[in-house]
Amino acid sequence: MPRITLAQQVADSVERQIHEGVLKVGDRLPSLREYMRLHGHSKNTVITAYELLASKGLVEARHGQGFFVRAAPVNTAEPDEALPYARAMDTIWMMRQQFVREPGQAPLGEGFPPVSWLQDMRLDRFTKQVMRSGAGSLFRYGNRLGNPALRQSLVRKLASYAISTTPRQIVTTHGANHALDLIIRRFVAPGDSVLVENPGYYPLFGKLQLQGARMLSVPRLPDGPDMVALEALLRTERPRLFFIQSIGHNPTGSDISPAKAHQLLQLAERHDLILVEDDALADFKPSSSLKVSALDQLRRSLYIGSFSKSVSAALRVGYIAGSKEMIDELADLKMLLHTSSSELCERTVDVILSEGHFLRHLTRLQDRVREATLHGLNVLDELGVEVFCRPEQSLYLWARFPGVWDSSLFTQEVQAQGLTLAPGAIFKTDQKAPTPWTRLNVAYVGEPLFAQCIRSYGALAGSTVSQLSGAI
Structure with missing residues (x-):
């Protein structure tokens, strides 16, 4: 279970007293000195706890007087443990805040x-080029694996990363987040233990919560995951998947070191672990940047790529590369859930990749x-x-x-x-x-x-x- 800080425990205790009516509107909270003497906490712990309460609108500071209870909000929480959807709603709220920019x-x-940084792509020109050539196929569903020409272009793109693959080892998706969805739906059952980096990509956390997975936290260090913590979790928990960002890690910007990348593959082999490498920011790094999937050659890794941040998020084009067996299963799941991905968007990206302008x-x-x-x-x-x-x-x-x-x-x-x-x-x-x-x-x-x-x-x-x- 995630560790709750002492300050959070203090804040939770005071909040319960407010909800239960022990502390009423207008009541003065104990001063810092009083609370420190009564409970043996440090000054910083009590300060942080009171600020947490103030940030939730439960108390207010009055200069020279202390902190006072403002109002007790209606407690609508269910007595039982929240459902996965309820737990994931915090992430959904945060995504709304991230995706909508307030003016000014x-x-x-x-x-x-x-x-x-992206406007030089001139998407209107590429879209017109697609419409002029074979527009008739745009009125039908696409291939379950994705547009064949685009998958061939992706084979060449992956080769520039030293990842050898074939078109049958690639399935296209509606961006990297859709790729994560498919992998989670296929490989994670409710209650399964899954390894994630901490800090890490927060939409992934919401998806795993929605699936009812049990997240195992692996600290992210400046040179990659904490290998001591990882090995301990592998020995005791026996998880099947580890979601990792090798380079350009979101949020830390860190890159995995060669030594850790090799060590990670050795552990994956020893513990029968599937590595899911989310490389949605690959285009912001040199093609020579180290990738775990290149060392592994997709034997026990799944590689996720995307064009949302380097071309346009509006196109919603991403992909998964892996073994033919795993890709076939993911393509079937994609067809069941979404029939196919966007033929128009995928052909547009293929035209972009085929031109020297993209490089x-x-x-x-x-x-x-x-x-x-x-x-x-x-x-x-x-x-x-x-x-x-x-x-x-x-x-x-x-x-x-x-x-x-x-x-x-x-x-x-x-x-x-x-x-x-x-x-x-x-x-x-x-x-x-x-x-x-x-x-x-x-x-x-x-x-x-x-x-x-x-x-x-x-x-x-x-x-x-x-x-x-x-x-x-």
Whole structure:
């Protein structure tokens, strides 16, 4: 079970007292000094607990007086354990926040590159080219494996990654998320243990919760997964799948080291483990970047690719590569659930891949990412921000701001100033536990508002501490 922090335990205890009527509207909470003396907790623990309660609207701080109960919201929680759909709703809510940009907000938490980085693709030109050639087939369902010409183009693309495959070893999907859905539906039954990286790709966590899977958390380090923790889980839990992002890891931006990649394959062989390599950000890295599936040659790995972030999310084209046996099963499942994928979108992507313009586009895209990463690291260094690792080029950086111990609370404070962040709790398997880390999109780290908020947070934090000190 995920570990609940001491501050969260304190906040939960006070919240229960409010719900049960022990603490009523207008009641003053014990001062920091009183609570520390009664329960033996540190000052930071009590501060964090009271701020968690304030962030939920349960209490309010009154300068020089302390914290007071505001109102007890109606408790609509079911007494029994929440259903998988209910547990997944937290992730669905967070996805809504990530995908919808508010006007005037500086989107440092956005998961996509700027539209200006992709506009040179001129999708209208490619779509017209598809309509001029063989438009009659666009009125029928496509092949269950996907458009044959596109799968042949994907064979060549994978070869540039040193992954040898055939068209029969590839099934197309409606993007990388659809690929994850198919794999989970095929290989994960309710109650099954599944390995995930922590922090990791939070929509994956929601999908696994929806399926009723039991997530086993493997800490992500700057050079890849924590191999000691992984091996211990493999020995005791015997999971069948491990979902991993080898390079350009979301959210940390880290890459797996060659030594760990080889060690991972040895463990997978020894414990009969299927490795699901989600490489949706491959186009932001050099084709020579290390991939576990290239070392494994798809023997016990499934490789997921996508064009959503490097071409257009509106096209919804992705793919899975693996052994012929596994791909046949996934293609049958795809046909049962969705009949086929989009022939129009897949033919458009095939035309894009077949033209030299796409390679020029990738060169420009990677140059932009490299420049933005270097600039972003320099900006963070100047602001005294700690970074998890220092990649040469990555769409994301994992950062820890000075004076911030709960990035969710910090996100709420700066959002009112027009700055949108992606707090680290989103990417944790235990999304309720406070964490100081935040994911930043390198394209926007240079926003003046970001530097202004980081520099002024000392004053904001000082104001909060002043309120809390008045409660002592």
